[in-house]
Amino acid sequence: MTRKPIIAGNWKMHNNSVQSKELIKGIKEKVKEFDADKLPEIVVAPVFTSLAAVNEELCHCGCGCNRVKLAAQNVYFEPKGAFTGEISIDMLKDFEVSYIIIGHSERRQYFGETDEMINKKAKVILDNGIIPIICCGETLEQREQGVTDSHIAKQITEALKGLSAEEVAKSVIAYEPIWAIGTGKTCDSTEANRVIKHIRSVVEKEAGKEAADAIRILYGGSVKPETIVEQMAQSDIDGALVGGASLKADSFADIVKGAMAK
Numbered sequence: 584m585t586r587k588p589i590i591a592g593n594w595k596m597h598n599n600s601v602q603s604k605e606l607i608k609g610i611k612e613k614v615k616e617f618d619a620d621k622l623p624e625i626v627v628a629p630v631f632t633s634l635a636a637v638n639e640e641l642c643h644c645g646c647g648c649n650r651v652k653l654a655a656q657n658v659y660f661e662p663k664g665a666f667t668g669e670i671s672i673d674m675l676k677d678f679e680v681s682y683i684i685i686g687h688s689e690r691r692q693y694f695g696e697t698d699e700m701i702n703k704k705a706k707v708i709l710d711n712g713i714i715p716i717i718c719c720g721e722t723l724e725q726r727e728q729g730v731t732d733s734h735i736a737k738q739i740t741e742a743l744k745g746l747s748a749e750e751v752a753k754s755v756i757a758y759e760p761i762w763a764i765g766t767g768k769t770c771d772s773t774e775a776n777r778v779i780k781h782i783r784s785v786v787e788k789e790a791g792k793e794a795a796d797a798i799r800i801l802y803g804g805s806v807k808p809e810t811i812v813e814q815m816a817q818s819d820i821d822g823a824l825v826g827g828a829s830l831k832a833d834s835f836a837d838i839v840k841g842a843m844a845k
């Protein structure tokens with residue numbers, strides 16, 4: 584089973600539209616040099632207010648800019664209405680997003696997102712022909728208590744509830760141990776691979792072997808150009824969700840390059 588790797592940059596709450604445009608231009612410039620046949624899927628997730636500016640840069644003129652796909656960092660599951668501060672799937676479709684990140688630990692921790700909300704978001708995203716990047720991961724405390732696997736199994740089971748095997752197969756999961764996010768402390772590659780294999784077994788239980796073999800599962804948490812080659816060499820790591828190192832064109836492009844060996 585070959586799964587096309589993904590390198591996704593989560594820009595979090597950084598970069599206004601002018602800065603976002605600069606960054607995407609820099610990334611395009613770098614990745615256009617790379618061998619197209621070996622490229623992973625390259626995805627960037629700017630803030631909502633930069634989606635238009637970045638999308639404008641992602642034309643299909645053949646200059647290599649169509650090598651980068653657009654993602655949003657969140658969506659609300661209701662189609663419209665009195666939900667101040669939220670954004671709907673239709674509104675995101677204006678910007679031709681290919682992916683939407685959901686259930687990031689920062690959303691869960693600071694904005695009270697629950698597994699049930701994440702499941703509703705996954706459904707709305709898939710119903711609209713977009714691909715969810717469903718994040719999961721344990722805290723340091725959970726890891727120390729030895730409940731990592733059961734916690735992640737619950738997050739994934741709840742997120743995938745009611746999805747068809749086909750929908751699960753095209754979805755993306757990002758395993759992001761919370762203690763590794765933004766700390767510079769990457770999870771050991773073999774351990775990340777072990778947890779990702781465990782996630783694949785949970786997916787198999789929920790949606791069957793075909794979906795489990797097809798779904799792409801990324802690692803996230805302090806991914807850097809120096810760590811990516813070893814991470815990608817693991818059997819079950821299909822790419823990376825990159826925060827800090829995606830904010831500079833050079834380091835993001837180096838991560839893309841490192842993933843090309845897979």
Ligand code: PGA
Pocket residue numbers: 593759763764765766767803804805806824825826827828
């Ligand atoms: P980091 O963030 O690469 O800065 O650790 C990853 C993420 O939160 O997606």
